[in-house]
Amino acid sequence: MVVPELRPWRAARPHVTRVANAVRPRLARAAGSVRPHLERAADAVRPGLRRATAAAKPQLARVRTVRFTRPKSVGTWRFTAGAAVAGLALAVTVATAAGPWDSSGQRTAEEDRAVALERTGGTDHGRNSGTSGSSGTAAGAPRPAPSAASVLVGLGRATTAVQPSPTGTALSGVLDPLLKDAALGARHSAVVVDVATGRRLYGTGADDALTPASTTKIATAVAALSAMGADHRLTTRTALEPGTKELVLVGGGDPTLTARARAEGWASLKVLAGRTAKALKKRGLQDVTLSYDESLYAGPALHRIGxxxxxxxxSALAADEGRTDDSTSGPVTRVPDPAADAARKFAAFLKGYGIRATSPGPSKATGRAENLAAVSSPPLSALVERMLTNSDNDIAEALARQTAAATGKRASFDGGAAAIAAQLEKLQLPLRGARFHDGSGLDRNDRLTADLLTSLLVEAGDPAHPELRPVLTGLPVAGFTGTLTSRYNGGAAGVVRAKTGTLTGVNTLAGTVVDQDGRLLAFAFLASDTTSPAAAQSALDRTATALAACGCH
Known part of the structure; x- marks a missing residue:
């Protein structure tokens, strides 16, 4: 027996399935190697998508008029199917407009951030920084969401949605009761913006500067990309001082430099040792005095949290973020001196290639030193995506210092904070009340507004700034990647994409959703004086889910 209210959906389901099946393989291939395939995939899929979407529209239009009184599962199916059709139908057009697509396959957040990285996930701010726990990508987590492509709908103002924007009155009716949840503490703020137009649709406490926690990383990402560009790479090199046997390992500040056998696309100390050994043997050298140079960065190496x-x-020189186990993200004990640790590992690799080195000590390469070999990080776009998806504090602090170095400021905590603010000011973003003290958001004295956070997200979707696109593609996908892997088990999974933030008494969420009309909305929710992290997270997730499910006209 078919429930009468379900007949339109029974009729529409084959169209939804065909659309999804037609797009999913192409999206998967594009995510793995975007540069050669994206445009061809878009051209191949577009005609079929148009026909399938046109065929489904009558049924979908009738479904919108049906008043559902069935169990919750029916409503969830309606929301999920509607979001899938709206998102998938527009994804190809948006993918073509979003660009640029760099040579590394920049659009990889859904495929290998926190999933391929051993599924160990990340943390908002972790255990010993005054937090009440962490969130990560659990082992055995589901593969990236087929519906994840829908969060790319409407990137930039080039995409025109058929339906009008939600109205402030309708949004207030949906969001106000949810934001009054006691779990969100005594102080909170919220803003919702239409990314396609840049128009604010909803705001409460929009200009209140509150502790942002890890959503600070959105500002760090925008500043770094605007200062250096999405294709910028960080180089670790070796140099031989003239007339000596002193070999200097020079750190370039690459936070993804690895000493592991499987580099997984990151710069490898072992590869650098092999290239260096080859160059040394050409010069008839098999014994060297090994030094290491971490002078690119200045000021205290230890964050004020200790x-x-x-x-x-x-440090400008570190291997595997100074981790003392095989993890790639999340909280773990770190070595006290990352540069010395990296140099020791490099010496061991040299030995394996037949080069004997003394125990390494600190030094600084002179301008006369001869460069022997080098390895470079993936492009900055990939570093930004990894930082945002896994909430990687080490990458965040490295990018803050790199931004400082690139803009002529001291590469320290203070210099990085000043550089972030200066870059955002150049972009004419609303900085009133904002205060930066680091790049990760671990510092409780950081202050951001919901207005600034949504402005950052809108800027990242602006066609005038394609270099900022990784800020959107790197956001965790609800229920699938990074710090949102274990959240959003309902209909919003794969549709909400957001950066999380957690400190004791602070819970924040900022990102994008595709609403029921296919419009891309940017949102920022900040809550202070919360007492239960789990309850506050649930309240924020319910609010974002309601926004995704809303047409709100």
Missing amino acids: VNVNLAPV
Whole structure:
């Protein structure tokens, strides 16, 4: 027996399935190697999508008029199917407009952030920084959401949605009761903006500067990309001082440099050792005095929170973020001196290639030193995506210092904070009340407004700033990647994409949703004086889910 209210959906389901099946393989291939395939995939899929979408429209239009009184599962199916059709139908057009697509396959957040990275996930701010726990990508987590492509709908103002924007009155009716939840504490703020137009649709406490926690990383990402560009790479090199046997390992501030056998696309100390050994043997050298240079960065290496499992001492030379186990993200004990640790591992690799080196010590390469070999990080776009998806504090602090170095400021905590603010000011973003003290958001003295956070997200979707696109593609996908892997088990999974933030008494969420009309909305919710992290997270998730499910006219 078919429930009468379900007949339109029974009729529409084959169209939804065909659309999804037609797009999913192409999206998967594009995510793995975007540069050669995206445009061809878009051209191949577009005609079929138009026909399938046109065929489904009558049924979908009738479904919108049906008043559902069936169990919750029916409503969930309606929301999920509607979001899938709206998102998938527009995804190809948006993918073509979003660009640029760099040579590394920049659009990889859904495929390998927190999933391929051993599924160990990340943390908002971790255990010993005054937090009440962490969230990560659990082992055995589901593969990236087929509906994840829908969060790319409407990137930039080039995409025109058929339906009008939600109205402020309708949004207030939906969001106000949810934001009054006692779990969100005594102080909170919220803003919703239409990304396609840049128009604010909803705001409460929009200009209140509150502790942002890890949503600070959105500002760090925008500043770094605007200062250096999405294709910028960080180089670790070796140099031989003239007339000596002194070999200097020079750190370039690459936070993804690895000493592991499987580099997984990141710069490898082992590869650098092999290239260096080859160059040394050409010069008839098999014994060297090994030094290491971490002078690119200045100021204290230790964050003001002190020794912490969520952040190693910040150094221009470090292997695997100074981790003492095989993890790739999340909280773990760190080595006290990352540069010395990296140099020791490099010496061991040299030995394996037949080069004997003394125990390494600190030094600084002179301008006369001859460069022997180098390895470079993936492009900055990939670093930004990994930072945002896994809430990686080490990458965040490295990017803050890199932004400082690129703009002529001192590469320290203070210099990085000043550089972030200066870059955002150049972009004419609303900085009133904003205060930066680091790049990760671990510092409780950081202050951001919901207005600034949504402005950052809108800027990242602006066609005039394609270099900022990784800020959107790197956001965790609800129920699938990074710090949102274990959240959003209902209909909003794969549709909400957001950066999380957690400190004791602070819970924040900022990102994008595709609403029921296919419009891309940017939102920022900040809550202070919360007493239960789990309850506050649930309240924020319910609010974002309601926004995704809303047409709100």
